[in-house]
Amino acid sequence: MFSKILIANRGEIACRIIATARRLGVATVAVHSEADRRARHVALADEAVLIGPAPAAESYLCADKVIAAAKRSGAEAIHPGYGFLSENAAFAEAIEAAGLVFIGPPAEAIRAMGSKATSKALMDQAGVPLVPGYHGADQDPVGLARAAQEIGFPVLVKASAGGGGKGMRVVHDPADLGAAIEGAGREAKAAFGDDRLLIEKYLGRPRHVEVQVFADAHGNAVHLFERDCSLQRRHQKVIEEAPAPDLPDEVRQRMGAAAVAAARAIGYRGAGTVEFLCQDGGFFFIEMNTRLQVEHPVTEMITGLDLVEWQLRVAAGEPLPLAQEAITATGHAFEARLYAEDPGRDFLPAAGWISHLAFPPADPHTRIDSGVVEGDRVSVHYDPMLAKLIVWDRDRASALRRLKSALAATRLAGLETNLAFLNAVAGHPAFARGGIDTGFLDRERETLIPESGPADDTTLALATLYLLKERAVLARTRAAASTDPTSPWHDSGGWRLNDDNHTDFVFTDAHGRHPVVAHDRPRGHELELPSGRVQASAELEPDGTLLAEIDGLRRTVTVLRDGAELLVINAGRQHRLGLFDPAKADDDETAGGRLAAPMPGKVVKVLVGAGTEVSAGTPLIVLEAMKMEHTLIAPADGVVAALHYAVGEQVDEGVDLLAFEARPE
Incomplete structure (x- = not known):
């Protein structure tokens, strides 16, 4: 085993590798950009090395800087994580040339699988089923268009290198093919430095199922079962699960055998993932990711194995810890990816400060992999994934209940996220039934991302109760700190001479202003809401948890201050409200023009x-x-x-x- 390794990555995967290395007694070195000086992975590592400015092209993607940092720190090996240089054959070769160990597969295997065209030819020779398509060297747009016509529309235009949905376009109309080829090639060049494309038949309603494989330098190769990754938006995974639901055992066994055959065909070593599309009882090879996958925790949860530990042991020359017959799976696991993005704006990435962050506590059923903490700034320079919520239980239904509970218990404020979207997906009846296809999120977009409407009465009532309790706490604090704690000037009860004691609020959102009047009553408050009056009371915890009762219905919610706004989090849904200030002039400017x-x-x-x-x-x-x-x-x-x-x-x-x-x- 190594004594010290360097992690050539950032975020939650760097934190994950550090945790395993620490358990094994292996020292860690983190590299970081100027934007990540105070990042969580930097704080967790034993040592840290600054390698450049914020843009990844000037820091995390600079192989020479990463290798220099490893040699300077005395690290024996480099773990690439996923993303950045993880599937870069030249990087793996440069590490070996520097006398260090690359914790990953041989450069030849990376190169073979890095080209989708080459990989498909190899898989065809190995007898692994393929989707009909064009994987040739002719990249002339006219030739690609001819290939698309021969395959038949709809087709999928995709980058020959890389993955993660980048450089990928679905084309239904031949008239749109030219723009798709141009855009996919440009995006592939920017993401992978390679603008080569391939064309494949686009399957209408397939499932995306992948198999985790592992191989060592001693001729051993195994699979660790499959994961269903069909829940995708913009060709990127949102929620993954293991094992794949409603997959016939016969298909599961054939798929596992095909994945191991794929690994053996290229002399693979280390962790890899063989991805398939499944439809109508058949399965077809898509690509092989020559690295650890973002969704590897669900495999760890059902097998009880640490895949990062396996990577370290294999890279150190040890044989695989277990033979195929000794690897077993128990129960069911889900992983939900929490992103800084706005689902209502076509999942546009978001950037900004995390003003509040709280996850459910970790236990044998719940695991949180995160690279951020409260107070961090989410940068535009890197992938917008903030954390992964992973849950396990004895069966799928029980695990799904735990997923919904974990999502509902997650609190994040300061920037837009997909948390409410994840809650909606986890609660969808079709997802509960299982066996959904890759087009599910697109088809159900309107139900999962409903048009935002004005704040309802419950949301307004909760915001009002929070402000009333916040004012009461502040009044008590000021009274205790004053020379006259009994002074009536510390009263926050809305007392008025010759009038009913009440407090007026005007909340604002994108749909206008919403007035609420709160009357003090002996046992709480009477609230005048847009649709009528309710009786309400509440208690406020220091962490923003509001224990509210509205017309006899009790609920526990969270209300967070985000600058001059309130974020009301109720049953996994979030609504942002402002407070109208009549002292400020209205801004009637529009965005026209x-x-x-x-x-x-x-x-x-x-x-x-x-x-x-x-x-x-x-x-x-x-x-x-x-x-x-x-x-x-x-x-x-x-x-x-x-x-x-x-x-x-x-x-x-x-x-x-x-x-x-x-x-x-």
Whole structure:
């Protein structure tokens, strides 16, 4: 076993590797960018080395800086985690050339599987089933279009290198193929440094099932069962589970055998994942990820094994700890990925400060893998995943109940997240039944991401009760600190001369103002809400937990202060409210005539010029942020009056990218 390793990554995976290494008595070295000086993985590691500025291209993606840090610190091996340089064959070769150990597969295996075209040819030779498609070297758009026509629409245009949904487009109409090829190639080049593409038949309603494999340098290869990763948005996984529900045992066994055959075909070593699409009783090879996967914890939960420990032991030259017949699976596990993103805006990544963060406590059934803590800033430079909530129980139904409970107990404020979306998915009846396909989230978008409406009476009542209790606590604190604790000036009960004692509030959200009047009563409050009056009372805990009773119905919720706003978290749903201040003038300016950047990012393409007449929905500008491209479209028919930014320029969220004049109706 190694005495010291360097972790060439950040976030929750770096923290995860550090935890295993510490348990094994292995010292750890963290590398970090200037933006990550105070990151959680840096604080947890035994040593830390600064390797460059915030952009990943100048820090985490600089192989020479990472290797220099390893040699300087005396590390014997480098663990790449996932993402960044984890599937970079040249990086693996450079590590070996430097006299260090790469905790991953041989460079030849990475290179073989890194090219989807090459990997599919190898899998075809190994007898692994393939999706019909074009994996050739001719990358001329005309040739790719010809291949697509031969395969038949709809087709999937995807990057030959990399994964994670980047450089991937589904094309239903031949007229859209050119733009899809151009966009996928550009995104693939930015993410992987390789713009080669392949074309495959797009399966209508497949499931995405992957098999965890492991191999050592002694000729042993095993699988550790499968995971279902069908819940995806924008081709990226949201919730994973193991084992795959409603998968016939015969298919499960054949799939496991095919995955092991795939690993043996390329002389694999270490942890890898062989991914398949399953439909109508058949399964088809998609790709092999030559690294540890984000969703590996669900496999750990059902097998009771530590896959990072297996990686370290295999890399150190040890044989696999267990033979295939000794590997067993028990129970069921789920993993939900918590992202900084806005589901209501097509899952646009979000950046900002985490003002409040609380997870459910860890226990044998619940595990939290996170790379952030309260007070951290989520940067535009890196992937927006904040944490993974992993649960286990004896069967799928029990595990799903634990997942819903863990999501409902998670509290996060300060920036947009997909927490409410995850709650909605976990609670969907179709998901409870199991066996859903990769198109589920797109089909159920309206039910899972409903149009935001105005705050309902319950939300307004909870916000009002919180403010009343907050004021009462503040009044008691000030009274205790004053020279006259009994002074009536410390009373917060809304007493008025010759009038009913009451307090007026006006809450605001995107749908307008919502007045509430709170009357003090002997046993609590009477609240005048938009739809009528209710009797209410509450107690406020120091952590923001509100124990409320409204018309006899008790509930425990969380209300958090986020600057001048309140975040009401009730049954896993969040509603953000402002407080109207009549002392401030109304801002009646509208966003008409502007097109603002929805997030910080870089302008990678400007599709129109000043003076261009466009129709509603016309693509105007393409932004790149958090390793994904986002196309901004014309909000109406009109004319682009002026462009404010050029290709290559960085922009902040909210800046005006161009001036737009809508055509009069």
